[in-house]
Amino acid sequence: GAVVGRGIDAVQNTASRAGHAVEDAVTGTNDSxxxxxxxxxxxxxxFRDRSSAEKAYQSLHERGYSKDDVHLMMSDETRDRHFADGSHTELGDKAMEGAGVGSAIGGTAGAIIGAIAAIGTSVALPGLGLIIAGPLAAALAGAGAGGLTGGLVGALVGSGIPEEHAAEYEEGIKNGGIVMGVKPRNAEDSKYFEEQFKNNDADKVYRY
Known part of the structure; x- marks a missing residue:
């Protein structure tokens, strides 16, 4: 009788898990x-380019988040391509100002994200110069040199990104992507930012 009971419980548990999986599929909930x-x-x-990253940052800005709440990661090459091309946008001008070229200070979200990129900490890794700006820069500095022993993946893990996602972000950064992250203050903001990131063509949107 006990064996049969346990068997029924196991079947019910399996059915329950399957039910949750179906519910997740319908509601769009997944591992990310x-x-x-x-x-x-x-x-x-x-994010694949400056434009999509800027639009996503605007959604953060509109919810009352500042540059101090946002972290960015990209390669040196990506920063030079997107933020130091001399384009006369507030975003580009602010990035150039931060690089020492000089221009008018802008106060828009685009200008701010350019400033974040411009003042990012440069981390020398084998075969790649990594730019890290925002809270993750401090986290990585706290991890010390040990956080860099694994190259870019080691740097990503050292900055707080789970190892299972670090390899995906490594590939994205090496392919010219811009990693942006924020710590939402509540559940509503968390869901809103996840949706906004995806709406602005972000790939590998995770919460950790």
Whole structure:
């Protein structure tokens, strides 16, 4: 009787898990996001260019987040391509100012994200110069040189990104992507940012 009971429980548990999986598929919930918001978690994604990153930052800015709340990661080459091309946009001008070229200071979200990129900390890695700006820069500095022993993946893990996502972000950065992340202050912001990142063509949107 006990064996049969346990067998029924196992079947019910399996059915319950399957039911949750179906529910997740219908609601769009997956490993990259779920509704169980955790305080202190980070939402991040990879953006293919400055324009998409700028639009995503605008969504953060409109919710009352500042440059101090946002982290960016990209290669030296990506920063030079997107933020130091001399284009006369507020974003480009602010980035150039931060690089020492000089221009008018802008106060828009685009200008701010350019400034974040311009003042990013440069980390020398084998075969790649990595730019890290925002809270992750401090986290990586705290990890010390040991965080860099694994190259870019080691740097990403050292800055707080889970190892299972670090390899994907490494590929994105090497392919010219811009990694942006933020720590949402509440569950509503967490879901909103995840949606906004995806709406602005972010890839590998995760919360950790």
């Amino acid at each position: 996001y779920n509704n169980d918001y955790r305080e202190g978690s980070t939402t991040s994604g990879i």
